[in-house]
Amino acid sequence: MISFTDKGIYCEQGDFYIDPWKPVDRALITHAHSDHARPGNQYYLSHHLSIPILKIRLGADINVQGCEYGETTTINGVAIAFFPAGHIIGSAQIRLVYKGETWVISGDYKTTDDLVSMPYEPVKCDHFVTESTFGLPIYNFDPVETIYADINHWWAENTAAGVNTVLLGYALGKSQAILNALDTSIGKVWLHGAVANVNDAFRTVGYNFPGERITVETDRKQITPALIIAPPSALGTPWLKKLTPYKVAMCSGWMALRGARRRYGVDRGFVLSDHCDWSQLNDAIIATGAENIYVTHGYETPFVRWIKEHHGLNGYEVKTLFHDGEIEGDL
Amino acid sequence: MKLFTQLFYDIDQTTKTNAKVAALRKYFQQASSKDILYAIALLTGNKPKRPVKTSELKAWAAELAGVPSWLFDDSYYVVGDLAETIALLLPPATSTKDYALHAIILELGKLYAAPEEQKKEVILSYWHSMNQTELFIFNKLITGNFRIGLSKQLVVKALAQYLEKEETAIAHQLMGKWDPKKETIDSLFTQDVTTKFYQPYPFYLAYPLEAEIQTLGDINDWIIEPKLDGIRGQLIVRDNSLFVWSRGEDLLTDKFPEFESLQKILPQGSVIDGEIIPFKEGMFLDFNAMQTRIGRKNISKKNLTEVPLIMVCYDLLEWQGEDIRNRPITERRNLLISLLETHDVKDKLLLSKALPFENWEQVSEFRNNAREQMCEGVMLKRKDSPYETGRRRGNWWKWKTVPMTIDGVLIYAQSGSGRRANLFTDYTFAVWDGEGKLLPFAKAYSGLTDKEIFAVDNWVKRNTIEKFGPVRSVTPYQVFEIAFEGIAESPRHKSGIALRFPRILRWRKDKKASEANTIDDLKDWLKINKQ
Numbered sequence A: 001m002i003s004f005t006d007k008g009i010y011c012e013q014g015d016f017y018i019d020p021w022k023p024v025d026r027a028l029i030t031h032a033h034s035d036h037a038r039p040g041n042q043y044y045l046s047h048h049l050s051i052p053i054l055k056i057r058l059g060a061d062i063n064v065q066g067c068e069y070g071e072t073t074t075i076n077g078v079a080i081a082f083f084p085a086g087h088i089i090g091s092a093q094i095r096l097v098y099k100g101e102t103w104v105i106s107g108d109y110k111t112t113d114d115l116v117s118m119p120y121e122p123v124k125c126d127h128f129v130t131e132s133t134f135g136l137p138i139y140n141f142d143p144v145e146t147i148y149a150d151i152n153h154w155w156a157e158n159t160a161a162g163v164n165t166v167l168l169g170y171a172l173g174k175s176q177a178i179l180n181a182l183d184t185s186i187g188k189v190w191l192h193g194a195v196a197n198v199n200d201a202f203r204t205v206g207y208n209f210p211g212e213r214i215t216v217e218t219d220r221k222q223i224t225p226a227l228i229i230a231p232p233s234a235l236g237t238p239w240l241k242k243l244t245p246y247k248v249a250m251c252s253g254w255m256a257l258r259g260a261r262r263r264y265g266v267d268r269g270f271v272l273s274d275h276c277d278w279s280q281l282n283d284a285i286i287a288t289g290a291e292n293i294y295v296t297h298g299y300e301t302p303f304v305r306w307i308k309e310h311h312g313l314n315g316y317e318v319k320t321l322f323h324d325g326e327i328e329g330d331l
Numbered sequence B: 001m002k003l004f005t006q007l008f009y010d011i012d013q014t015t016k017t018n019a020k021v022a023a024l025r026k027y028f029q030q031a032s033s034k035d036i037l038y039a040i041a042l043l044t045g046n047k048p049k050r051p052v053k054t055s056e057l058k059a060w061a062a063e064l065a066g067v068p069s070w071l072f073d074d075s076y077y078v079v080g081d082l083a084e085t086i087a088l089l090l091p092p093a094t095s096t097k098d099y100a101l102h103a104i105i106l107e108l109g110k111l112y113a114a115p116e117e118q119k120k121e122v123i124l125s126y127w128h129s130m131n132q133t134e135l136f137i138f139n140k141l142i143t144g145n146f147r148i149g150l151s152k153q154l155v156v157k158a159l160a161q162y163l164e165k166e167e168t169a170i171a172h173q174l175m176g177k178w179d180p181k182k183e184t185i186d187s188l189f190t191q192d193v194t195t196k197f198y199q200p201y202p203f204y205l206a207y208p209l210e211a212e213i214q215t216l217g218d219i220n221d222w223i224i225e226p227k228l229d230g231i232r233g234q235l236i237v238r239d240n241s242l243f244v245w246s247r248g249e250d251l252l253t254d255k256f257p258e259f260e261s262l263q264k265i266l267p268q269g270s271v272i273d274g275e276i277i278p279f280k281e282g283m284f285l286d287f288n289a290m291q292t293r294i295g296r297k298n299i300s301k302k303n304l305t306e307v308p309l310i311m312v313c314y315d316l317l318e319w320q321g322e323d324i325r326n327r328p329i330t331e332r333r334n335l336l337i338s339l340l341e342t343h344d345v346k347d348k349l350l351l352s353k354a355l356p357f358e359n360w361e362q363v364s365e366f367r368n369n370a371r372e373q374m375c376e377g378v379m380l381k382r383k384d385s386p387y388e389t390g391r392r393r394g395n396w397w398k399w400k401t402v403p404m405t406i407d408g409v410l411i412y413a414q415s416g417s418g419r420r421a422n423l424f425t426d427y428t429f430a431v432w433d434g435e436g437k438l439l440p441f442a443k444a445y446s447g448l449t450d451k452e453i454f455a456v457d458n459w460v461k462r463n464t465i466e467k468f469g470p471v472r473s474v475t476p477y478q479v480f481e482i483a484f485e486g487i488a489e490s491p492r493h494k495s496g497i498a499l500r501f502p503r504i505l506r507w508r509k510d511k512k513a514s515e516a517n518t519i520d521d522l523k524d525w526l527k528i529n530k531q
């Protein structure tokens, strides 16, 4: 039913692609991150909460249809349903059923509840396509509550020392998870334009995140000591320099490795991921009951070998053209 | 261990030297004096012997983590650091305990000779009772590669502040190998320094000259010597003994039997600073020749006649038992000259020549052609300069010649490890042979900015031809200028040539692959270098 082509994951029976990386007629989109939602497709089907972001990233005039979690859409006899992936707001696993065969293409997902996106739901299937961003046993993440508490604690510490706190996280996903968990009694929250744009889009569908946009007119002197959320690309820019004095932290699963922390040259690394860690990936695969596991972006080779040897399942490597791990494109 | 772990992270999390010194001071104030001694030893590179084989550590850690050995290896490859890999893989501690740093190191010291079973039992009991940050430090100790972003100079500074003493005195007292088991803070820092007859003086190191040479002012204020490519060393004759220390503070006396007789020839209380270099029939030999000799456990007669070593002397630090480092270098040099002239040091010690330049243009010209003079540039020393401690600006400068360069085509990329895990950062470059084929000649992984590394990584991912494990072959398209310090013939390499310290000088986006250099261009460098 499914084949892996150079345009992306293809369903021949339904004649549609899932997260294609080259323009096609019909595209099913798991979520709005730029390595999954590419421009130029004739038609998009996504969860309705992805639509405002797709529109600002791909153009207001795209032909997009939204659906609810659990709602079934049928194309050429293929029953399509979206289920929560817990990755970011609006992210979905896509289940395809045709003639008794069930596939789940999970996109990016995490099984822990970040308290802002709809929590992941295991979906029974025969064929499960999984990412493997953190598919090595060295990745074991602390519970998000612990990380959120660490972030608030650090913010309070910096505030007491009279310096700004800069948190770097992807404009879409990470930023909203952090904003939702901030203890705003500590101080004022400011936003980089890229983050504010995403928040504005989510505001149109009922979300209300704290924080004020920093614009060219904003008097930087009034930002003291406060918390600022910016995308990782802000690191090393004059924009960031103007917020001096500050301490800066990167929020990413990669921060689990010392080398990655040093590479960014930040003061702190918070291991806050919107992907599964090792044990979550393993648990998720088992929970689907699938016999066939297709592994994409990340550590495909070792993870496939592990699945075969340890779980006795059929494992297959699937190559993806685009993937920067967690370093996803910002607006 | 908790205090030491805290110290490690305090230092690790800052690049500011003041913050590092403050963290050290805080540690000295809180830790027990025994722990302080062992910490100083560790921080200044005086490491304990590795008690357990790496293969055993890997096996125990994999077993405890419940992962097969291939998965352990894949993980290790990504992390790039064994101590960290183990810390990340081990299950969470079952209990926590605060061990004293000195107790751990003493126990590890004894473990070296213990039977296998006991080694495993001891290491595992530590592993079971440490949190992840402590585990990392502990693993660094048992894998023998404990390192920290801290120069010895900063340790000295913090100690001087803590003990309220002069930095130069502390630096001197910490020179050479000392055993924390046999010392106390008192014995180490309060006794008279001259009582330790084997101890070298801290080396004075020069920074590279970055400003225009003219900014150094009147050329007559400077002593200008050729910068030789050998091993910097200090030769000490005291109490009828001879010691040769390297700059890395390794005692190399046994490696240089040719200096042995100097113990009787030179007056007691002489300390000479110089460069040890292979020298035969009035000619300097290639640095590689010495490398192979130094690497040997036992030096044969044949080695001694094939690669004889001499010391080219440029400074005298102690004369007739007196520390003369504060006198101007002109005076120290005069004493050195008369010392060498009045004693029979032929074929062992040579004076480093002061080059007779009249103006800076001549110096610049000499530097540009330094390779033809068998040296790598010039050393500039202000005539009234004392012999300082550590790396300092102002009085001494090194001015190295421009590196040799060659334009190569990127043909393979490999993902890096550690700091660069998940990025293609290790590159193999090729030059054209006579028949339109690319011949790999160098591997290099440094020299690009982070931004360029991301760009190359991206390009590699989109232009991969084939994958072999972590290595990818890529379309021959990108050209990079590669700089290197030395070049020699090598039958082990496909190109027949081995480069010393190759690094990427710049990304030549302006050049097409067809415009890269050829194997003949490389061979030209070989010829120039041989002259």
Ligand SMILES: [Zn+2]
Pocket: A031, A033, A036, A087, A108, A328
């Ligand atoms: Zn994503």
Ligand SMILES: [Zn+2]
Pocket: A033, A035, A036, A108, A297, A323, A325
């Ligand atoms: Zn993704």
